[in-house]
Amino acid sequence: MLNNLIISIASHLPFIEFIGRAGGGGSGSGGGSGSGGFEIALGYLPMHFIGSIFRKKIPSISIASVLGWILAIIYAIFWFNFGIIGFIVAIAALVGMGAGLYNWFDKVSKMAGAAKKKQALALQKDGAWDETKLKEQVTATFNRYQSDWSNNDSASMQQYLTPGYLYHNQLMILALRQLGRKNTVNQPKIDQLNLIDINDSDDNTQDRFVMAVNATCVDDLYDTTNNKLILRDNKPFEEYWCFARTADNRWLLDSITQSTEDPLMKNDVLAGFARSHNYCYSPDWGWLLLPTRGQLFNSGKFGTSDINNHVIGVYNNTLIQLYNYIPNPNGSDKSNNYIIAQVTLPKTYGNIIVRKKRVMSFIGTKGLTRMKMEWGEFNDRYEVWASDMERATSFELLNPSFMVKLQELPFEVNIEVVDNIVYLYGAKTKATPETYETMLSILYQAFKEMRM
Incomplete structure (x- = not known):
């Protein structure tokens, strides 16, 4: 009987996996599951979930195993008191704990x-x-x-x-x-x-x-x-x-x-874009390169924020990077993301923000002072904030010709400088070869302006 029950549990795994992903499943999710599906799910799912949490959160698999099996045995003993249905739940619970702890069915x-x-x-x-x-x-x-x-x-x-x-x-x-x-x-x-x-x-x-x-x-x-x-x-x-x-x-x-790594994050077309420029592509480099300074990355958090679709290479003997920055992937506003082109300069400028004018201009300018530029048309369309006025005036990209090129782009691109790092960023922009090509072209133009 026990052997047949284990076979039955295995046959129900697709059904169990489905309702686990869907958060409860629809009325048709259990179609074809046959007798015992509910009892198996009642034993398997909670123990599998707990076992998975133990495996991921507890550094020692030995400690995770001891805690997991103690909990599973207590849960199984409780259900053994409820006849044949309880017996099914109990066995499913033990299988669920093993699958959660050791990825038996992955x-x-x-x-x-x-x-x-x-x-x-x-x-x-x-x-x-x-x-x-x-x-x-x-x-x-x-x-x-x-x-x-x-x-x-x-x-x-x-x-x-x-x-x-x-x-x-x-x-x-x-x-x-x-x-x-x-x-x-x-x-x-x-x-x-x-x-x-x-x-x-x-x-x-x-x-x-x-x-x-x-x-x-x-x-x-x-x-x-x-x-x-x-x-x-x-x-x-x-x-x-x-x-x-x-x-x-x-x-x-x-x-x-x-x-x-989320397979949906991998973009083969972007990988091809990187290869075409002799650059390197990675869907996800974790938090190793997540900046922590400046206004743009002020809301970033290790363990939460994402840097995805990372492209890195060398242009004119200088390291450049392009990537998709998502401050809060779990937030309600999924469109709150940025496409960023980044380059490190040979000298520092303090903290500078150059962006299109906005109503709530004080947001994202903590510790900075607003500057007025000499050309009126620029002041009508853009605003400049800086921590050091003198160094900001020497920033080579703050000139009419480059700002005109920014304005002509198909989507809004702004600038932040943090000491010697320049970030060109487009907000709420999708990561596509077209947007990456646009960011790369304006980055190349920035190289010309800075004579790099």
């Missing part, structure tokens, strides 16, 4: 099963596909990469990253340095490795594999100007590490994708 398990079959076939022809060796390669690379990233050692990374991924890492390290930050990864430990995809080609240089890496570490982000800890994350995580094979049969790390 997509990785399904992908691993398919990858295992492909790997077995590939191994018959080529010993390079030995799974033990692949996992040894991933483990060695994982440990070395955490150390090199923590020490900003891109020279060491050359030995185990593909050229493209090495270049992307070099740019990100430079961006962190310019922002005055350092990201250190301490006590890295792999808990589990799962081979989830392989591509075995007749041309060995086209061979690829992806390993799901479940691990823990102490991930710290520091402000290097005062050595202050900005953010610490020590929760367990899952990442997908993709390796590419070289002509001399070495496996090099080609990319790392976060399991939490």
